[in-house]
Amino acid sequence: xxxxxxxxxxxxxxxxxxxxxxxxxxxxxxxxxxxxxxxxxxxxxxxxxxxxxxxxxxxxxxxxxxxxxxxxxxxxxxxxxxxxxxxxxxxxxxxxxxxxxxxxxxxxxxxxxxxxxxxxxxxxxxxxxxxxxxxxxxxxxxxxxxxxxxxxxxxxxxxxxxxxxxxxxxxxxxxxxxxxxxxxxxxxxxxxxxxxxxxxxxxxxxxxxxxxxxxxxxxxxxxxxxxxxxxxxxxxxxxxxxxxxxxxxxxxxxxxxxxxxxxxxxxxxxxxxxxxxxxxxxxxxxxxxxxxxxxxxxxxxxxxxxxxxxxxxxxxxxxxxxxxxxxxxxxxxxxxxxxxxxxxxxxxxxxxxxxxxxxxxxxxxxxxxxxxxxxxxxxxxxxxxxxxxxxxxxxxxxxxxxxxxxxxxxxxxxxxxxxxxxxxxxxxxxxxxxxxxxxxxxxx
Amino acid sequence: xxxxxxxxxxxxxxxxxxxxxxxxxxxxxxxxxxxxxxxxxxxxxxxxxxxxxxxxxxxxxxxxxxxxxxxxxxxxxxxxxxxxxxxxxxxxxxxxxxxxxxxxxxxxxxxxxxxxxxxxxxxxxxxxxxxxxxxxxxxxxxxxxxxxxxxxxxxxxxxxxxxxxxxxxxxxxxxxxxxxxxxxxxxxxxxxxxxxxxxxxxxxxxxxxxxxxxxxxxxxxxxxxxxxxxxxxxxxxxxxxxxxxxxxxxxxxxxxxxxxxxxxxxxxxxxxxxxxxxxxxxxxxxxxxxxx
Numbered sequence: 001x002x003x004x005x006x007x008x009x010x011x012x013x014x015x016x017x018x019x020x021x022x023x024x025x026x027x028x029x030x031x032x033x034x035x036x037x038x039x040x041x042x043x044x045x046x047x048x049x050x051x052x053x054x055x056x057x058x059x060x061x062x063x064x065x066x067x068x069x070x071x072x073x074x075x076x077x078x079x080x081x082x083x084x085x086x087x088x089x090x091x092x093x094x095x096x097x098x099x100x101x102x103x104x105x106x107x108x109x110x111x112x113x114x115x116x117x118x119x120x121x122x123x124x125x126x127x128x129x130x131x132x133x134x135x136x137x138x139x140x141x142x143x144x145x146x147x148x149x150x151x152x153x154x155x156x157x158x159x160x161x162x163x164x165x166x167x168x169x170x171x172x173x174x175x176x177x178x179x180x181x182x183x184x185x186x187x188x189x190x191x192x193x194x195x196x197x198x199x200x201x202x203x204x205x206x207x208x209x210x211x212x213x214x215x216x217x218x219x220x221x222x223x224x225x226x227x228x229x230x231x232x233x234x235x236x237x238x239x240x241x242x243x244x245x246x247x248x249x250x251x252x253x254x255x256x257x258x259x260x261x262x263x264x265x266x267x268x269x270x271x272x273x274x275x276x277x278x279x280x281x282x283x284x285x286x287x288x289x290x291x292x293x294x295x296x297x298x299x300x301x302x303x304x305x306x307x308x309x310x311x312x313x314x315x316x317x318x319x320x321x322x323x324x325x326x327x328x329x330x331x332x333x334x335x336x337x338x339x340x341x342x343x344x345x346x347x348x349x350x351x352x353x354x355x356x357x358x359x360x361x362x363x364x365x366x367x368x369x370x371x372x373x374x375x376x377x378x379x380x381x382x383x384x385x386x387x388x389x390x391x392x393x394x395x396x397x398x399x400x401x402x403x404x405x406x407x408x409x410x411x412x413x414x415x416x417x418x419x420x421x422x423x424x425x426x427x428x429x430x431x432x433x434x435x436x437x438x439x440x441x442x443x444x
Numbered sequence: 445x446x447x448x449x450x451x452x453x454x455x456x457x458x459x460x461x462x463x464x465x466x467x468x469x470x471x472x473x474x475x476x477x478x479x480x481x482x483x484x485x486x487x488x489x490x491x492x493x494x495x496x497x498x499x500x501x502x503x504x505x506x507x508x509x510x511x512x513x514x515x516x517x518x519x520x521x522x523x524x525x526x527x528x529x530x531x532x533x534x535x536x537x538x539x540x541x542x543x544x545x546x547x548x549x550x551x552x553x554x555x556x557x558x559x560x561x562x563x564x565x566x567x568x569x570x571x572x573x574x575x576x577x578x579x580x581x582x583x584x585x586x587x588x589x590x591x592x593x594x595x596x597x598x599x600x601x602x603x604x605x606x607x608x609x610x611x612x613x614x615x616x617x618x619x620x621x622x623x624x625x626x627x628x629x630x631x632x633x634x635x636x637x638x639x640x641x642x643x644x645x646x647x648x649x650x651x652x653x654x655x656x657x658x659x660x661x662x663x664x665x666x667x668x669x670x671x672x673x674x675x676x677x678x679x680x681x682x683x684x685x686x687x688x689x690x691x692x693x694x695x696x697x698x699x700x701x702x703x704x705x706x707x708x709x710x711x712x713x714x715x716x717x718x719x720x721x722x723x724x725x726x727x728x729x730x731x732x733x734x735x736x
Contacts, residue, residue, distance in 0.1 A: 070459050070461075071459065073461075088461035089461065091461055091462055091464075091467045092459055092460075092461045092462060094467075095462050095467055095470055096459075098470065098471070098474055099470070102474065103474060104471050104474035104475050104476075207467070208467075208468065208471065
């Protein structure tokens with residue numbers, strides 16, 4: 001874990017270096033597509049955001065100058081399954097985006113959805129050393145959090161302080177400089193399997209790129225598709241991807257819970273493929289053109305040519321009604337949504353003040369999904385599309401790109417993580433030179 | 445009925461992955477430094493190489509040099525640049541002849557071949573020329589404007605008689621004093637340096653002017669006036685002009701110089717002295733003796 005702490009700090013430094021250079025790539029490694037956006041940071045607020053909130057909520061600091069997607073090859077359930085194929089797909093996307101941007105990118109911020117994410121809520125408590133809370137106190141209280149047994153072969157992906165409390169006052173966003181005696185924090189820790197990160201790292205390194213940050217795609221999708229009051233009051237973002245469905249719950253503008261259902265649009269496709277006895281590519285085509293989850297009387301009469309290429313007349317001229325197709329799709333979509341419901345219940349979502357649920361991701365484009373989701377997840381369901389950012393091509397504004405857009409916003413305004421604060425001096429080895437330096441700095 | 449033409453769904457869109465080499469090549473081509481190198485460096489290298497290779501042969505280099513010289517002379521020999529005539533203004537015939545002799549130009553010649561500054565210095569170096577300016581006038585005329593020196597006196601030096609101007613510059617030789625009897629004669633060591641004073645003495649001569657042979661600078665400090673009968677007036681080295689005026693006045697009052705006087709010595713301003721000729725001294729003594 002100490003290693004990952006260091007590598008996350010290194011990534012943070014690299015991200016700052018990339019911002020200085022002004023160009024950074026965003027890579028959304030999904031199961032059905034790999035999207036690459038090239039961002040240029042030269043907006044009006046590159047040097048002047050001293051007052052906290054810039055125009056357009058700070059989004060005007062960057063501009064999308066290149067965007068490309070490619071069919072994902074070798075990624076299943078949001079995890080790298082075939083390294084060489086994934087590397088090639090990443091190369092394709094990065095090359096096309098570079099070509100569009102006409103600039104070379106060296107730094108890439110990636111997000112991934114798989115790896116069986118697990119969320120933990122931690123808390124820590126320390127006595128404030130001086131009169132007022134200093135940066136060192138925050139580092140100490142974060143270090144004081146009891147780290148649970150995250151299990152063998154798992155790595156911390158996010159560790160974000162989501163709340164600070166000073167004595168009896170809770171809900172502080174930034175307690176620095178305030179007077180008090182006992183500082184308490186709540187931290188959200190999210191872990192995923194380390195092999196997933198390592199495989200992705202390896203693929204990116206093989207493409208001559210440097211990883212400047214890594215995030216969970218459920219988190220990124222939440223950033224871009226939840227509006228500000230939803231993030232503030234409490235909402236869940238369901239990112240229905242190809243191979244997995246990510247869930248992230250936001251409150252007070254922090255992600256407080258994240259989970260993942262390992263089912264997605266690809267499973268619907270394979271159901272169609274099996275049910276109608278067609279090739280997966282054809283099944284995907286039928287799904288995107290004719291798919292739905294609510295059947296009406298009209299759908300019985302609407303016949304879809306299924307087709308095939310066998311040379312057998314009877315087989316090649318098959319047709320199915322749209323109602324049949326919906327009959328195949330609906331149970332799987334219901335299953336996914338019910339699984340999501342289970343996860344939300346397990347997370348205690350019903351205790352949040354607002355229970356808005358936002359469906360996004362490519363899978364949320366199934367017609368009638370909002371009606372179905374209302375029945376399963378509750379009344380406050382809406383379909384979400386990502387925030388509009390400058391320069392994003394029209395083709396990349398759909399809900400399938402909410403993770404990529406969210407990652408751009410994350411790159412422009414990264415959330416403070418545990419590793420952004422200094423390690424308290426006590427945690428250094430007793431005879432460390434760094435410890436001596438720190439002691440000098442704090443006492444003079 | 446089964447259609448004869450097969451209706452197949454559109455084939456899936458191909459987006460083949462680039463090879464590693466192609467990917468790296470594209471990234472290299474997007475590197476700003478490398479692109480600049482290609483855009484500037486390669487053409488420079490190619491063109492430079494071609495030029496170097498071509499000019500490695502002696503014949504090619506010679507050809508370029510010849511063509512250059514040929515073109516240059518063709519342009520310089522155009523009618524518009526040719527100088528055909530020289531015109532001299534401000535000089536008398538003798539000086540104009542001298543100028544035409546010293547300027548080595550053979551007309552017609554190209555104005556590119558004329559070194560005007562050099563020629564101006566040559567002309568200005570002539571003794572009789574005070575100032576000279578040269579220019580090539582439109583119409584192919586080399587215009588020489590000269591200001592001639594004006595002689596103010598005749599100077600007799602070791603090398604003979606010369607005309608001299610107000611600055612003390614020797615202008616030209618003359619054969620006889622009679623050639624310029626209108627000018628005063630000045631001689632002696634250092635006379636050229638004190639020319640103004642000598643001319644002032646001449647100017648104050650008044651009625652004596654007709655009898656004056658000339659003025660002589662003695663010992664580079666004072667003046668003697670020589671009269672036609674060989675009489676000498678010795679002037680002091682300070683204020684010679686008032687002293688000479690006194691002599692002139694004395695002569696007018698008492699016909700001093702009509703008498704048998706050899707030298708009038710005014711060197712001591714409070715005690716003018718005269719020296720008589722030997723004969724006069726003898727007769728004066730006889731008179732004095734007879735009187736006793």
